[in-house]
Amino acid sequence: MxxxxxxxxxxxxxxxxxxxxxxxxxxxxxxxxxxxxxxxxxxxxxxxxxxxxxxxxxxxxxxxxxxxxxxxxxxxxxxxxxxxxxxxxxxxxxxxxxxxxxxxxxxxxxxxxxxxxxxxxxxxxxxxxxxxxxxxxxxxxxxxxxxxxxxxxxxxxxxxxxxxxxxxxxxxxxxxxxxxxxxxxxxxxxxxxxxxxxxxxxxxxxxxxxxxxxxxxxxxxxxxxxxxxxxxxxxxxxxxxxxxxxxxxSAGVSLEAAAQVAREAGFTPAILSDAIEGESREVAGVHAAIAREVLHRDRPFQKPAVLLSGGETTVTIRKKGGRGGRNGEFALAFALEIEGEAITLLAADTDGIDGSEDNAGAFADGETAARMRAVGLDPRGLLDANDSYTGFAAVGEVFETGPTGTNVNDFRAAVVG
Missing domain, CATH: 3.40.50.10180 (Glycerate kinase, MOFRL-like N-terminal domain)
Structure with a gap:
């Protein structure tokens, strides 16, 4: 797949x-x-x-x-x-x-x-x-x-x-x-x-x-x-x-189930934590740094790998009127950090709704930021305005599931290599 x-x-x-x-x-x-x-x-x-x-x-x-x-x-x-x-x-x-x-x-x-x-x-x-x-x-x-x-x-x-x-x-x-x-x-x-x-x-x-x-x-x-x-x-x-x-x-049990899917697909799964908190864009920067380290140096995990994490990040609202949620904000910040790299991310809320819109979250890869610029959007400006949904919707990368019937909070997975 x-x-x-x-x-x-x-x-x-x-x-x-x-x-x-x-x-x-x-x-x-x-x-x-x-x-x-x-x-x-x-x-x-x-x-x-x-x-x-x-x-x-x-x-x-x-x-x-x-x-x-x-x-x-x-x-x-x-x-x-x-x-x-x-x-x-x-x-x-x-x-x-x-x-x-x-x-x-x-x-x-x-x-x-x-x-x-x-x-x-x-x-x-x-x-x-x-x-x-x-x-x-x-x-x-x-x-x-x-x-x-x-x-x-x-x-x-x-x-x-x-x-x-x-x-x-x-x-x-x-x-x-x-x-x-x-x-x-x-x-x-x-x-x-x-x-x-x-x-x-x-x-x-x-x-x-x-x-x-x-x-x-x-x-x-x-x-x-x-x-x-x-x-x-x-x-x-x-x-x-x-x-x-x-x-x-709980998130821990859910991440173990996701790790098994990755393992069966031939990837090395690494659960970073099921209890990550902090400013969403800053947590995204740390995740992106780890993903790049795996991609270029095969450490601390060997590629092909899947990095998994859960918990609940937060967003400090810097500008009112933006659309999106903490997982969209994470994905947009991550996209800016991995431009040009062979890394693909999904950040989504397990209940099916991330923030102010009807999507669970968003996908991002090494070309996401470039695709946003190609349709006339500034991904950095969108991040500064807490407006991740606008960017992901414009390039077809929102992730929609509808209500899932459960809620163990954030799910983040990055495929590396």
Whole structure:
């Protein structure tokens, strides 16, 4: 197969390895004496719900929220849709519906929480004194800041009545959380800002992040962070004593599946890391340098090789109005670093959507930048304007998959030689 077909095959293997049916089957909880209620949030939550009700042999009910257009058919679990990455009123209503679904349960009942990436935006729940518009402004400031996802979610969970374990604290029933991790390091408390899994972070940690990244938050948000009301419940709180959580899919497992595809095609796969963070264009420069080293010196790996990595990079917005996401930004920066070289890259989000458009990501090779110039575009200027999508669309190198039904974050693969 040609290099782009190989990259597509590796991406599909990575997505298939994160199939929620496989992970849920391996972590089905014990049946309760009472009722089973399913709740959930994230860009793959609907598919997780469909998988769970297929595997669960007892009566159940429930409600989950996913991004607009990401729903699927279910039998007993209601699927709600809301906005992502910027919250909306539908998400606000969905959060209330999730709390209502579990607030009247007893210790004999069971709550199964299906959590994956995207849940933070899909579950807006501003505390007293803040409005939905304030939470939207907070989210926009975080998305433009270049802060890593763990830092963003530390702020989010201290400006919420549902994140930071508060959703689990709203019921007397034990909560079993089944989590598809899109977080570097797979900390379950950071996936979707941990609505059912608390962590030790404090509001003081959140304030330090606000200062570190110069976040211009609305005054009601700052007032709340400076009050004791922002404190989230801690992991040793007795309310969580009977709860449990399981990571059922992650970037590491997906990259191993992609590596096997490369190996079978005759390439040496090298997984650089499944937990890479940092400014997208800067991470791209490091990846490109490694790829060139392999190409020209056969070190640290021998060609033909495939370099693989996952995690979640970030983009600091330098100019408003640009189109694209962090994987498009990575691919464009990478293309500029490998001009004229025999290297081909795919950078894409495993949920099928990268940033502001409908593509999962983009391809890039040694001729991409030249092709953009040939149609009258300046690739360096596009990168400076955070406008990668415009360039890749103009030369036919956007990568489109539609919603994949899972989310283990960024997938990056570079074929060298």
């Amino acid at each position: 040609n290099h782009r077909d190989l990259l597509k095959a590796m991406f599909q293997a990575a997505v298939d390895a994160a199939d929620p049916m496989t992970g849920i089957r391996a972590h089905l909880p014990a049946k309760p004496k009472g009722k089973t209620v399913v709740i959930g949030a994230g860009k793959g939550a609907a598919q997780m719900a469909a998988a769970f009700e297929t595997l669960w042999e007892e009566p159940l009910s429930g409600v989950v929220v996913t991004r607009y257009g990401y729903g699927c058919e279910t039998r007993d679990i209601e699927i709600l849709e809301a906005a992502h990455p910027v919250p909306d009123a539908a998400g606000l209503a969905a959060g209330k519906q999730l709390i209502d679904a579990i607030s009247g349960l007893s210790e004999d009942d069971l709550v199964v929480a299906l959590i994956c990436g995207g849940g933070s935006a899909l579950l807006p729940a501003p505390p007293h004194g803040m409005t939905l518009e304030d939470e939207i402004a907070v989210n926009e400031a975080l998305l433009a800041s270049g802060a890593p996802i763990s830092a963003m979610n530390t702020v989010r969970k201290h400006l919420s009545t549902i994140k930071g374990g508060r959703l689990a604290a709203a019921t007397k029933a034990p909560v079993v959380s089944l989590i598809v991790s899109d977080i570097p390091g797979d900390n379950p408390a950071h996936v979707a800002s941990g609505p059912t899994v608390p962590d030790p972070a404090t509001r003081h940690d959140a304030l330090r992040i606000v200062e570190q990244y110069g976040l211009a938050l609305p005054s009601p948000a700052l007032r709340h962070l400076n009050s004791e009301a922002a404190d989230a419940p801690k992991p040793d709180d007795p309310v969580f004593a009977r709860d449990s959580h399981h990571i059922i899919a």
